[in-house]
Amino acid sequence: MSAPATQSAGTLLEVSGISVSFDGFKAINNLSFSIGPAEMRAIIGPNGAGKTTFMDIVTGKTKPDEGKVLWGDLSRNLIGMNEARIARAGIGRKFQRPTVFEDQTVFENLLMAVKNDRNPLAVLFFKPKFKDLAKVEELAAEIGLADQLSRKSGELSHGQKQWLEIGMLLAQDPKLLLVDEPAAGMTLGEREHTTDILKEAAKTRAVVVVEHDMEFVRRLDCKVTVLHEGSVLAEGSLDHVTQNQDVIDVYLGR
């Protein structure tokens, strides 16, 4: 077992010793690692390595069989909190498949995500203030959808939906962004734009990106964690991990 890193002031999220199995199959096996407050981190690994499951656990979708997920300065344990509370605590998530509200406009999607009081009565009497509208416009510009605000998001291209979802993440103003395969299905130009958005975001908050595309990971230019069979196989710079023989055997060499 890898010794859990001691919680220091420089840690935003610490995952320690989590395991989860589905019908006896261990999807996450005693996984431990931590992420700093304004850190960009890439997670790579073969299909089924447990990358998405890791995000499910951190965001409260899946309950681990054991282990802790400690969050923030107060090291609060997130296990047992529901998805909505974890999201409000400052963790935003982008899904592997783009999931936006297709029947609603880009504007409505973004406005729904903008950080504001989320209880039903406050939402019912919500009137967008100038700063909310400004935030929506600013984000729309950042994700390249400024002229699409009144379009139904279901009509957007695949890449645009991915951006919209990233925009919704940023609108929540989270301290940690978990981004699952943002570049899937994007053209080269779109990928570059996506890298820029993510790098910009990582200046002020932590960003964890799961991605299969090595070129994309290289452009992110950050520390890389390699997952395999539910635990950390290697960690370090991209060049460092790609030279690791284990990583070559299980992932790159195939």
Added chain:
Amino acid sequence: MDMFKKTPSLPIFIAVLVIFTLAVTFLSEAYGAGAISTSFVKTLGKTLCLALVAIAMDLVWGYTGILSLGHFAFFGLGGYMIGMWLMYARTKLIVVESMASAALPPTPSEISDAIGTQIFGVVGSSDFPLIWTFAHSFWAQIALVVLVPGILALIFGWLAFRSRVTGVYLSILTQAMTLALSLYLFQNDSGLRGNNGLSGLQNLPGADAISQDYISVWFFWASSLALLLTYLLATFLVSGKFGSVIRGIRDDEARVRFLGYSVEGFKLFVFTLTGVIAAIGGALYYPQAGIINPAEIAPIASIYLAVWVAIGGRGRIYGAVIGAAFVSLVSTYFTGGQAPDINLGFYTIKWVDWWLVLLGLSFVLVTLFAPKGIGGLFDLISHRMSPDRHGLPLGPDKGSLREEEAEK
């Protein structure tokens, strides 16, 4: 106002409702030409109440994606609550009057016993059950119209949503609640006169001198006003960010959770609010119907409600109104014996028997070939097209809109 800008159909609806109300008033026997009989005024007033409860159904199903098959139970409960006061107060007047000629003035307990015998004689009892404690007070029963269905919806919703029961299972659960309630009310010792139900509700206490011609129009006005207010409230609910969130829940509730919204809280809010709206509709409906009995709450009634909304076009408020009004009026026509039987020589189609088959068939056809329902016809006029994006449902959830139901 924002609401009007986002909902161009709102001023049209208001205009149609006002014109309709005026037209019925000036054609009624009480205030006008008398071209519309008093009993038909009542039918129209009741239809407005059904349109009101259909709006509640559209909010909970068409907008939030919760296929509740129990909202007619709340409607019925609202009717029972107001019915208790109507029956009590009127029986009391009759009893006091009949005792007035006695040599000794009757004591309060004698009056109470006499009222009890009058009301509960049919179920072989004369004692007032506990649930009639407030029946003497108009305002208390009005409060109960809101409180009883509201609290039932709150408790039921809290239990169901907290355990994240969704889709078909939730529908079955709401049917079970409805069935349990109607079976309970069928019992003689339920305190609500078993299968006799409450009757004579068309007679307002102290208004014996006033003809039903007038009372029917007053209730028609009240129903029209209630429908208008419900329509405005529903439009307000769905036009802002709240509408965004509940439509999000309908199409993909997991995603809404990850945005930090408490999906359970929103569902509970909508479920309870619409339960209360349904109850208010019931409180206006049954005085016009004159009688309420447990059969009104039978599970099938709640299913009809879903059928009306589907035929009218869910996810648009005027669709619900049109569906309820159209189907219930056509249903009155066919089941009321007005429709001429069709003689095929070897078999005579009696509409009283065949109407349900026709309704069921229309429901299937609408679901398959015209998912937007009657409301979709308006899209032809306003040239609103469905998007062509080959995505089929607009979200992964059971209640999500189908692609054909969406609009550009």
